[in-house]
Amino acid sequence: DTGVSQNPRHKITKRGQNVTFRCDPISEHNRLYWYRQTLGQGPEFLTYFQNEAQLEKSRLLSDRFSAERPKGSFSTLEIQRTEQGDSAMYLCASSLAPRGGSVYGYTFGSGTRLTVV
Amino acid sequence: AQTVTQSQPEMSVQEAETVTLSCTYDTSESDYYLFWYKQPPSRQMILVIRQEAYKQQNATENRFSVNFQKAAKSFSLKISDSQLGDAAMYFCAVESYQLIWGAGTKLIIKP
Numbered sequence: 001d002t003g004v005s006q007n008p009r010h011k012i013t014k015r016g017q018n019v020t021f022r023c024d025p026i027s028e029h030n031r032l033y034w035y036r037q038t039l040g041q042g043p044e045f046l047t048y049f050q051n052e053a054q055l056e057k058s059r060l061l062s063d064r065f066s067a068e069r070p071k072g073s074f075s076t077l078e079i080q081r082t083e084q085g086d087s088a089m090y091l092c093a094s095s096l097a098p099r100g101g102s103v104y105g106y107t108f109g110s111g112t113r114l115t116v117v
Numbered sequence: 118a119q120t121v122t123q124s125q126p127e128m129s130v131q132e133a134e135t136v137t138l139s140c141t142y143d144t145s146e147s148d149y150y151l152f153w154y155k156q157p158p159s160r161q162m163i164l165v166i167r168q169e170a171y172k173q174q175n176a177t178e179n180r181f182s183v184n185f186q187k188a189a190k191s192f193s194l195k196i197s198d199s200q201l202g203d204a205a206m207y208f209c210a211v212e213s214y215q216l217i218w219g220a221g222t223k224l225i226i227k228p
Binding site for chain 1: 160164210215218
């Protein structure tokens with residue numbers, strides 16, 4: 001297990017197009033999180049899953065955003081009708097519940113950088 | 118609502134010296150976790166150190182240690198013997214029901 005993997009690393013898309021990102025968490029971790037990070041800011045929480053159940057969604061997650069984790073393993077984050085304001089780094093993290101993960105905390109992927117032109 | 122404040126947008130330190138990054142937070146929860154994460158340029162977020170709020174003893178991890186003042190809701194990070202590889206954005210985060218992040222402090226190491 002090589003940690004949390006995110007694909008693609010970079011995505012450039014035209015405004016109005018749909019994009020989908022994938023996250024493969026650490027296999028033993030039951031929680032998976034999505035965050036958005038803009039330049040010079042800390043990550044903002046979007047949503048998280050415990051196993052296949054989506055337990056919480058931020059108000060930041062408009063109806064253009066949808067996330068799935070169909071088998072409790074990998075997750076996808078889809079953004080429909082992208083807008084320039086969606087340009088950001090999208091981070092995925094996983095942890096072993098209940099809270100704070102293991103003594104190792106949350107493990108982050110390298111992120112997907114989205115640029116909407 | 119939980120908030121995390123990092124009042125230092127940027128800090129610089131001479132190599133081999135000690136630097137302290139400040140973090141204050143606000144939460145109404147009694148049980149929570151605190152974290153410092155490091156994010157080097159264009160690289161992934163890495164956990165530096167973790168503290169359980171119910172533990173009075175300050176966490177340490179090699180050259181990294183924290184000064185956790187629960188009553189003051191303060192959680193500062195001390196980096197001893199600073200190295201060039203420590204240069205990064207450092208984020209403080211607090212988790213009770215959700216992980217809330219500060220805006221980060223950019224740490225510059227001067228050779």
